Amino acid sequence: MLGTTFLLAIRSIARHKLRSFLTTLGIIIGVAAVVTMVTLGNATTKAVQKQISALGTNMLQVRPGQGFGRGGGGPAPANFDEDDVQAIRDQIAGVSAVAPQAGTSGTAIYNGANATTTVNGTTLGYFQVQPWALTAGRYWTATEESAGKGVCIIGNTVRKNLYGGGDAVGTRLRINGISCDVIGMLSTRGQAGFGGDQDDVVIMPIKQVQRRFTGNRDIRLMLVGVDQDYSTSAVQASLTSLLRERRHIGNGKEDDFNIFDTAQISATLTGTTTLLTQIVAAVAAISLVVGGIGIMNIMLVSVTERTREIGIRLAIGAVASEVLMQFLVEAVVLSCLGGLIGLVLAQLLILLLAPLMQVDWLFVPEINIVAFAISAAIGVVFGFFPARRAASLNPIDALRHE
């Protein structure tokens, strides 16, 4: 019997193509909206997570100054120095590596080509805290590091700008008039989480940078790697008390440095994007419900319009449940068709919008399944009332209906 009603429903839908399409339009838009929003939301969350994990997880960033910006007046807080790095390494448990950084911007020149770039002086610990693979060449040695040799590893953007993407290892580069030997080339890392091109960089031993570029022994940023077995918050606490002591900050006074936990930032940002996704999805879900009401409206109109047809079916010997099933199946088939079209539309929209939003294309099976199931359920819920009305018609009155 279900096969028969299914056939009747398909025939009826095929007979009223335009009306069927208009009926399902609400569902199509609703499903497409929900799936697109949730998928793009998830893609954004993933993108944020990826960018943050590119900064390195299990890592603390230590900067002089209070929070972002400097805040308040008074003298600028002192930068860190080599002794601070040594103290952290020696005195705090759970620190896997400390990477001090000093840097400046400069103009790099090679063979007539020149480009403005960032010079970043650090130690080998840097590559330990945030692993960054080489595409060619090597990292510098411990000997080169302690001697502050003029060697450098270049980012992919620098390679593109100065070498046209070709091999740079073994060449000699001049930055602000100071020459250095290129010993390695870094793999692409992409945009930073907060803007800026991470690949537009020349990395050198910190001693070289301090001696030849900045002319002082200041360290403007320390990356502190935390062992897997230790919690970042515990390390952050001991780091805070150590630095307060070393910088002679009295009780009750605020820190003149700040420590960022990237894992914490990651969690916060992920939480925010997830919440935003949920809000947008909820708004889109409302359109699904509106779509369901649209189906109910048209089905009710359809029952009235087809009263005579129902009368004929009843006279021919259709029992009430068969008429009910016909209209119910019709509503469900319509809403499922709408759901399917909505899913396809959603994939197209995602394909179109993902590049614009600079996120990766993503297929989330769960949301597709859930959206489709909801569209089917809408067919049942909003199709039932009109179907019951059709089934309860009196055949004599229905046949007389004009």
Added chain:
Amino acid sequence: MPSDGGQPLIRLHGVTKVYGEGPTAFQALKGVDLAIDTGDFVAVMGPSGSGKSTTMNILGCLDVPSSGEFLFKGVHVEQLDRDQRALLRRRYLGFVFQGFNLLARTSALENVELPLLYRGDAKAQRRETAMAALDKVGLAEWWDHTPGELSGGQQQRVAIARAIVTSPEVLLADEPTGNLDSERSVEIMQLLTDLNRTSGITVLMVTHEPDMAAFARAIVHFKDGLVERIEHGHAAGTAIA
């Protein structure tokens, strides 16, 4: 009309029908007694409001009497529920209406197939049976035409094919020629007569045209909710022979 002492196919006994309640109540039937045998061709006549349509609705198992008995093949129809009556219609009855009542935008074949769909026939069998019925009414070549593409007479033929496709025992026709010109009307009546004779289908027909009623073997006249008189052995036998 029972020709011998056997059980008639249809028997109405003291059937009344009241519409509405209280002071506005209208008594459409006031105690109708009627017996119809298998193979009869009965025309029902009478002015509007005489109760002929109500009787036909009851005979078609579309409506139930307010009181009295309606026996169809010995079954008390007045005691059956809605769905049981639907199944009875599906199995034993075929309907032809004044307004043809075909499904629009649906081919003649699919219209004729409709009762078979509810009966649950397989596709191939459905096709074959429906084509045979269309052939019986002389429209086999028009099977893929929709009602809009057919003349009134052709539409009524399709409707008759739909009514007989399940090989029912009774064909109920409500003013089957009401929307047709006299030439088409005679054709339809000849078709009904033919079906009655060759297939042995019992035909019950409401009409207000004496010319059409003349095709029947018996004419039941209704007046004021009662059977006024029954004309026996009318022209039917001679009109065609």
